[in-house]
Each structure stands twice: as C-alpha cells, then as structure tokens.
Amino acid sequence: MAAISSNLLFIAFILYLVATLFYGGSIKANKDLNEKKGTNNWGKIAVFLTIVGFISQLGYFITRWIAAGHAPVSNMFEFTTFFGMALVGAFIIIYFIYRTTLLGLFTMPVAILVIAYASMFPREITPLIPALQSYWLHIHVTTAAIGEAILSISFAAGLIYLVKAIDQTKSNKRTFWLEIVMFALIAVLGFVAVSSVFSSMGYNEKFNWVDKHDNQVVLEYKMPALTGPHEGELLTKGGFNPLVEMPAIINAKKLNTVIWSLMAGVVLYGLIRVILRKRIASALKPLVKNINLDFVDEISYRSVLIGFPVFTLGALIFAMIWAHMAWSRFWGWDPKEVWALITFLFYAAFLHLRLSKGWHGEKSAWLAVVGFVIIMFNLVAVNLVIAGLHSYAG
C-alpha cells in the first residue's frame, strides 16, 4: 500500500509538470487567437491534466492514510505535500470560477516547488505520539492547510498583477523586490537541487562536537560542511573540512543547508539571467499581456475572502479546540500558535486596508505577496528553526 501511495504521488508530480507546460502553451496559443472568450484546447488539456494529477495525489493521500492508519499530515513531508495538493485543489476551484489558465501557469509551479520541497524530508510513515492521537489531527491540520492554500492563490494572482503592472524598462524598488520574489522561488529549487544531488551521491560526514551544554555529541551532515559545528572534529575520512566554525548557539547544520541552497539558487538564477538577458519578471511579461489588471486583482481579493474564513476556522478555532483537549489549554502562546495569529492579523489588516483605505491593485498585490511569505515562514521556519510544541512536525 505504501508503495502504491508513493507511485501515485510521483505520477501526480509528473502530471503537474506536464500540465504547467500546457498552461504555458494555452497562453501562447491565445495570443494568436486574438483573445477569444473561453479556454482553448491547450488550456483544456492543461486543466484536465491538473485534475487527473489532483485525483492521483488524492489517491496517494488515501492509500497512505490506509497504510498508516492515520491521516498523512503528521510530519513535515506529509504536511507540506498535503499543502501542495490543497494548492492544486484551490486552483481548480478558483479556475472554475474565473476560467483563466494564466492563473494555472503561475500556481502550478508554486505547487510543484512545494511538493518537491516536501520530498526532501524523511518520507517514512511515522507513528503518532500521544498528543497527535486524535481525530482533530485530521480536522485541524487539513482545514488549516486548505485555508493557507486558498490564501496562496491570492499570491499567484498578485504575482501576475505585479508582473504585468510593474514597468520593467527602468530599474527601481519595485522591480528589485519583484525580482527578489522570483529569486526566492528559484532558491527553493536550489534547495531541492543540492539536496537531491548530495543524497543521490549518498554523501555524509560525521562530526564530534560540543553543544551549548558542554555535551559531546555526534552530528551527521548530508552535505559538505561549509559551516562546521562548535569545536567540531571531523570523524569521516575524506570528509569536507568546514570553512568556518559556528558558536554552539547556532545550528551549524541547518545554516549549512541554507547556505548551500542559496548558492545553488544564485547559480541557477545567474544561469537563467544569462540565458534570458533580462529580469525573470521582465521575461514573464509577454505571458500576462492579455490579462486584465482589475480581473486579476479581483481573483486575488476573492481568494483572500474565500481563504480567510477557512484559515481562521482551521488554524485558530479548530486548533484551540484540539489544544484544549491535548494540552489542557486552548491557547498557550506556542510559536506556531502565535504565527497562526500573526497570519490571521495580517489578512485582517489586508481586508481592512482594502475596504477603507482603498488599497486595490498593486498595493493589494504586494500585500498578497507578503501574506504568502508569512505563510511560508510559518510552514518552514517555525517548524525547523523556532522550536516549540509543534516542533515534532519537523
């Protein structure tokens, strides 16, 4: 069952990739068709592939659930994969409201990156610790992820808006920050690339090091250590000797991964720039030529409106109910809880700014980008960097 499950996930991943190409094709083809109403054949195929991929991933989810005996949302791999699936699902729903394949061209790569990122984490089926043994695991985690996914659609729409609205002929703050967003996406790809390369090489090296409590501990690196642990002593013969030694307070291994990912990101980004000979956002511009700015703005806003209640329900209300049963208090200022609150406050501010200050259009699009950054921070950094009660998710 577990094997079927991973195959289904792989199929879904490939289908998403192919679908993305067709979304690209549908935009190119549309140019010749002189903006005819309705989706062209390329687009229809793309949507079809997306739906088949989604069903396949749903199959992964169900079979893994059967194999594990609990919903596969209990560790970093499972949760992030589910988030990717929810992103695709949210896109399918929004697509059937607004019928624009351009949104697919921007959403699918994000979903693909998310799923690729997820599969860099241990993929074994893990048993549930007592705190997680509750049906609220399924309800709380899935609802929160679906809410975040719908909110993320507003990011994709916001990105389309910015690519179209920002004048790329002269460089300024706006072009710079938009390019930073592009680079961040490439850096995730960089992380996936270095992780896959070193893990396929089977790279590992071990260190004896001294932690902040003066204990001798052994630490295993899966990538050559650029930043070595505190008073680290390389145990593996022929292993890479660290360039810099970190103080005990800093997690040298995670920092090392970040540095490798950023380096890979810079290399990939550099290559793309050399090939394109212009900013990525600028290269994407022809694709968004036929879309109406008001229209994308509305998609972005609508996604927030649809996603916000779902997120609140899942990440705050259901979370409180479960926390009350598992930890005996409904709210305890655990970092994950606080970051859910921060996400909630942010989108609340977003809605108020839009309503009363009239922050439509570009300002609203930037806010959608910031919102996605917060969601990603909550997903990645809070689980991996800030330890708390939710740290078992890592």
Added chain:
Amino acid sequence: MKDVKCECGHVNPHGTVLCEACGKVLDEQEKDNKELLDMRYEGSARRSQTYNKTIIDKIWNFFSSVKVGVWLIIIILVASIFGTILPQEMYINLPPDIYYEQEYGWFGKLYYQLGLHDLYGSWWYLLLIAMLGTSLVICSLDRVVPLYKALKVQRVTRHEGYLKRQRIFGVNTHIDSTDMISVKKHLKERRYHIREENGDLLAEKGRFSRWGPYVNHVGLIIFLIGGMLRFIPGFYVNENLWIKEGETAVIPETGEKYYLKNTKFILQHYDKNKDKTFEKAIEEAGQVVKNYQSNTVLYKRVSKNLPGETPELKKIKEFKVRVNHPLTFVGYSIFQSSFRSELKAMTFNLTNKKTTQAYGEVKIDLEDPKAKYDLGNGYSVEILNYFPDFEFNKDGEPSTKSRVPNNPAFIFRMTAPDKPKGETSFVAIKQTIEPFGENQYKMKFQGIQTKNVSGFTVRKDSSLWVIILGGIIFMIGVMQGAYWNHRRVWIQRKKGQVWIAAHTNKNWYGLKKEIDTVLTGTNIKVPEDQLQVDNADNHKDKGGV
C-alpha cells in the same frame, strides 16, 4: 446641528453625503465631482465624520478610525513576532534570570531584561489588545447604525446623479415590456428581491452580508470578554497535581470535595516488530511513545470536612486518563500532562568487608524507613539519620532539600556479634564515609525499586462557553461577510430613457457575469463597467502596455 432635507422630501441627519432615500449627492464638495461615487457605508452620516468638539468626540473619532484599527493590528502583529524569537517563560524549566543568559548568551540576557520573556502577559501587550477591542466596538457602532438606517429607508427611485455615478451603468433608449418581464423573471430566479415604484425597479439581494463585519466584530468582543473573565477569581483553575501509583490525593480547588486515586501509570512505546508499518521510522527515532495513561478512580467525600479525620469517600467513577482524553466532572477536567519515576525502596546487604560474607538483606522503604532492622544471629542495622534529598548545607552539614527521595542518604549503625557497640557509616548514592575510622562491616548496595508518579493538570474554565460563543459568532460573521455579496440593480426611467445601474460591495466580476445572464435573450444593452473603461483609456494613453 440641523438635519438636511433632500429635494425628494427625505430628511437626512446632519453629515449625510448621499440622501438615504434617493441617493442624491448632498455634500456640497462632492456635488460637481464627476467621478464614481464613494459607496462606502452608503454615504451615511457617521458620528465620527460629523462631530469633533468635546473630548468624547475626540476619543470616539480616534477609535472609530479604521486607520487606527489597522495600525493597532500591525503593532500587535509585530510585537507578537518578538515573543516567538526565544521560548516564553512558561516553556522553560529554569528560573528565567538564569535560563536566558545560559542558553542564549548576551542576547538572551537582553531578551530577558527587556521583558520579552513574558511578552504576552506584559501590561503593554494587554493594553494593545484592550485598545484593539475598544477600536472594534467604536468602529462598528460608528458605522453600523447609519448604514442600517440608510439601507432601510432607501427608495426604489434614485436620483440621476446617483445612478450615473455607479460603477456599472448603461443607458437604453427603450425597453420592451416583454424584455422587462423576462429580466424580472431572471432576477427572481437568481434570488433577487424586487421592489417597484412608478415603473422604476430595484432588485436587491444579499443585504445581510453587509452585517457580516459587524457580526464578526461582536463575536470578537465576546471572545475577548471571555478571555478577560479568567482574571476573576474562581473562574479559572489551573493546578498541577502529582499522584504516586496506589495513592489518593485531594483534587485542588474543589473545596476538598473530590479525590483522585492513581491506580497505575502506563507508558507504552511503539514496537517495531508489531507495528511493521512504522519499522523504519522507529529505527531512525529510537523509541517512540505510543501512550501515556493513568488508570484513576474519582471519589467524592461524603463525610464532613473535619481536620485530622480521615475523610469518608464514595467512588464516582473509574477512568483511564490519557493524552487527548481528559477526565471530566462538574466543570473540572483532569489531563494527563507528565510523569516521573521516583525511588521507592533501596536494598542493602550487611557485608563483612574482608570475607565478603553477607549477613542479611535490608530493604528500606524510602517513604517510611524503619528505625531498626534485625537480621537475626545478633546482626542488626539501625538508621541513625535519613536524608531523603541529601545535600551539604551552607555550614557543610548533611541535610535534606525536601521530603522527596530524590537523593537518599543514610547514617547506619551496624551491629554484629563481634561489634556489639556497632560501627557507624554514612551511605549516599555512590558514596560511603566512615566517620569514626575503618569499619569491618559495610552496607553493600543491592538495588533500587521505583514507582511511577503521574503528573496531572487540573483545569476549570468557567469562561469557556463565553469564548466558544464568541468564536461561533465570529465565524458566522466572517462567513456572512465573505461568502455573500450585497448586490443591487436599478432599472429606472430617466429623461425618456431607461437607465441601468448596478452596485455590489465586492466581487464585481461576479456581478457583471450575473447581469450578462439576466439580460440574455433580451434586446437590452449590457451596462458598462465605468472603472474598466477608464482604465482601458489610461492604458491607451500610456501606449497600451
């Protein structure tokens, strides 16, 4: 201040921008403006926009501003981030003045000194929340009353200027009555509520979604009040309770009415041979806990509470307290929150050092040690002194930190036929001192026995229902505001033509699509989106981006 009478005859409160009844622009500054109308709050007279004289006006105006509200949200948001940098006070297990510096160096010390270790309980954080609460109440009141009035008294027939300056607007020279009937039919099918007056038509739906924000604000206020109720004594109980296996303890804060017996504590791990699916993950993690459980019995005292007397207890129920499965009774919940192992007994053997011959085993119950253990044949051991939690105090004397046997130490007198006066020996864990010179006998350590102690959290939260109510109302309000739209379509005869205008509070694309469907099969022209026409013009000016 004087009320304003509109030419349609309706008397509007002072400060009204758009006549509540016909929508005519009353505000002098707005009158000649050709731009689209600002339809927020229907142009009604809001207290905050009208009065600014007294102190109360000023406070009201400050808190009624959404700008202030958004700033408060953002300040709280940023402040909250700081609390997640390092663990908060409640998650650490050392005194904070030591912990932060020890774990995080100078940064930790600074964090502690700035008071960020208890950020969410600090006076200024609570003040910010209180201000946000005030803002919620005043913002809502400032808007909801005039908005309600304006929507209630609106008439079907609207002023020309009002229609013209709607975002969706179109003019038809003539509409067939058959077309009109079909449009009405379509509107009704799409659940519009239709009102007609002098041949003019107003179709409206989803007005209740306009109340969504106010409903969710009410929910939030109730939620915050629920949170505040905790500070009232007796509303909120949160106590730790440690009970050893086999023992019964009074449950705190129940007026010594309820007692809990811990029959057995159970700790289970996943077994990689049994739970095959998890084999790999278990191998990697080492051990994974499957279950923390305390088998308990709940009792109620039936005798009077007299000091010194053993209470008479009546069994109420047996319950297996597990994580996620608390024991609940009359408003209290008892959670399995932790456990520890405690030393229960230590066993020694009285041994001749030279011959290593043993003369008998001594098992000491650490909670209730006997004064003398007679081993027969003239051998015996006396406990002269017992330190359950041994340490050397400031004067260098042996003493005990607590009554809990964490680090037991003894002073023994060992008596044997050849040593009738006995030999004295000080015995602690991994340590023996013979204060009066070399002994012939020793107490040889044999082993220990432990017993489990369950850690429970006793909780009573009488304000919980208020918080739940607030949460439910909030969710209803949010969904009401987010998932429905307030749409209005006006079809009116003006200047011998038929004008169509439409407004929605959000989701214009949906409204336009709906109008398209409503008008299909008729000869009526689809009204235009004036905002988009404008934008398109702008784009052309810029060279069509």
